[in-house]
Amino acid sequence: MLFPTTLVGSYPQPEWLIDRKKLAARFPPRVRAKELWRIPEPLLAEAQQDATLLAIRAQEEAGLDIVTDGEIRRESYSNRFATALDGVDIDNPGTALDRSGHPNPVPRIVGKIRRKHPVEVEDLRFLRAHTAKKIKMTVPGPFTMSQQAQNDYYKSEEEAAMDYAVALNEEIRDLFAAGADIVQIDEPYMQARPEKARQYGLRALNRALEAVEGTTAVHICFGYAAVIHVRPSGYSFLGELAGCSCQQVSIETAQSNLDFSVLKALPGKKIVLGVIDLNDLTVETPDKVASRIRRALPYVRAEDVIVAPDCGMKYLPREAAFGKLKAMVEGARIMRAELGGAR
Helix, strand or coil: CCCCEECCCECCCCCCCECHHHHHCCCCCCCCCHHHECCCHHHHHHHHHHHHHHHHHHHHHHCCCEECCECCCCCCCCHHHHCCEEEEEEEEEEEEECCCCCEEEEEEEEEEEEECCCCCHHHHHHHHHCCCCEEEEEEECHHHHHHCCEECCCCCHHHHHHHHHHHHHHHHHHHHHCCCCEEEEECHHHHHCHHHHHHHHHHHHHHHCCCCCCEEEEECCCCCCCCCCCCCCCCCCCHHHHHCCCCEEEEECCCCCCCHHHHHHCCCCEEEEECCCCCCCCCCCHHHHHHHHHHHCCCCCHHHEEEECCCCCCCCCHHHHHHHHHHHHHHHHHHHHHHCCCC
16 A cells, blocks of 8 residues: 555653653653552553553554554653663663753763563554554664763763663564564664764664564654754764664654655665654645645655554643544545555
């Protein structure tokens, strides 16, 4: 089928589950932020399961072809995994600059980073048990985790990134063994810190993907629209991903009005094309979505395009997010009909 549709990862959490005003009023948490949850700890896991079911059903009702768990159990895209590893002190956090240049509490690396146990595998099994659609699970990338930590142990950030990659590799292989169709690695800091990414980011990413059998994607973005409002018209680190072993590259194009010619630098990769502007709460028309897809086609084959929002939908109101997903699905349908592909 041409133009399959999916989320990048997150879907809005219900107001009854998490304090969305507090969530939006701060930078994305890098350490645990349990104070954000409205449900008492003894009932929280059950409430998160219920809210995850709502996110799955919303994606199915909107007509998505590839479903995620909405990252409903997470306070941010990265902290659920990054704070579950050996070698990091989360009770006495360090500080690191966020991509906006502001200091943020982060895990403090005090020993060798190792994965103690599977972190997201039970989340994946829950998702697999509750949808017949293809499923995708997202994990934070090793380079990004190394930038979202205070290194008090390793001789260099590069050494830390490589051990994050080893831990992540174990997780990815377990996710595929548990039934994942796609595993996506989120690497937004490759865009934010391109010089460091060129030094060792790609090597760490490929180490995380070593001996992995299954479809993998890497997501690279300009940051949440709710936090980072201004978008450049081009990536500072993108063509370099031609050298990564993942099959898919997930990018933003709607808010930034991206110059699509950069896609020529990624031959052979499927492109997860961001066509939903998350900075604008107005729901796009299907025709607008179709026009954004159409702009990419001079540079990437229609068969290699997967349709998605620009980034995670975590900060959107639920009604806006659902409306945008339906418009995205209809826009993809318009393009299938235009090119004579399967509906």
